[in-house]
Amino acid sequence: MSAPQPPRPARTVESLTREMDVARHIQRDFLPEALPLVMGVQLDAALRPARDVSGDFYDAFGLEHGSTIVLVVGDVCDKGFGAALFMALFRSLIRASADPIGGGAIQMIGGRRTLVRQALESATPADLLTRVAGFTNDYIARLHGRTNMFATVFLAALTPQTGQFDYLNAGHEPAIVMGRDGTALELMPTGPALGLFPGATFRTGEGTLGPGEALVAFTDGLVEARSPAGEAFGNERLQSALRAHNSSAADLVRGVIAALQGFTGQAEPHDDVTLLVARSVG
């Protein structure tokens, strides 16, 4: 008879750290590897998780023929691993229901491919946004209602040639249209957060980016970030950083992140921070 085996040791810090690294690495794959290159529009983004994994996400992709660019910024409720799992789900549902060619919408519906594809192609960008929001909302609310998870999401469909865009704000922090003269127009919610209850309805709004104007979408972790003294970064500081750095999309993102870092200093971040900028160059 062999000697009794010692109990298996509790998982070590190293193994947990390794798993966290794997999770972080996999999650990175749910964000775009690179933003699309678009004639007439500069795109740039930043995402800074508060912890190892993030409940925030962003996306940007061209629809067929590249005539429309879809922009997405989302914030799944709560933080940590639960939020990270749902971040992957929300991002995938949005991308797959918006992009029938690159995504899974066509494959998912198998034999009805042709009909569905025609219907999608004839839809206006505003129709597309309400369909994406409605599909994602109902999927989460019906199939995952027991988890009570939801996400606030800002969606826009931008036509680079004209600068015209439609947007749908599902319970999200208002995005900003930064004018060349420094004025800031807020794009308020047009419907509730996604996943709250099945059958929610969503409206859309529209706007235009003139040359040198920028659409700036972000999560509340940006404006609610705290200084060591406990003060919030706020919309005023955000807008003043945008005004001071409107030479390119990359300049806008860098300028805001630098202002944020200067403001928060060494304070522990309490939420994920995400920022996505589309700037028209005319």
Add this chain to the structure above:
Amino acid sequence: METSVEQLGVVFTVHIAGSVDGLTAEPLQQVFTRELEAGHNQLVADFSAVDYTSSAGLRVLLGTVKRARSGGGDLRLAGTNPDVRKVLDLSGFTGILKVFETVDDAVTSFGRPG
């Protein structure tokens, strides 16, 4: 965050003080779950001493209102400060939750028809 529960007839009011965030959401959920499991489906969340709620707090409210309604009751909010009210408005929660000025208003609303 601190909580206390007060009963008036069949309505149970959860008084909440402090911030409802990622750290305090779980204990708050436990308070509501305890009431729901005791069959108390007519609930008021007294937010008059809540200075901040994160999305984790909203998630607690969502889970609680769904469960209360499935048991034939409701969760109603009272005394939200302007910052909390703004979070509720932006996220669309004021479309699903009834919000009252005072706890008294919220409690008596359960007695009204409709």
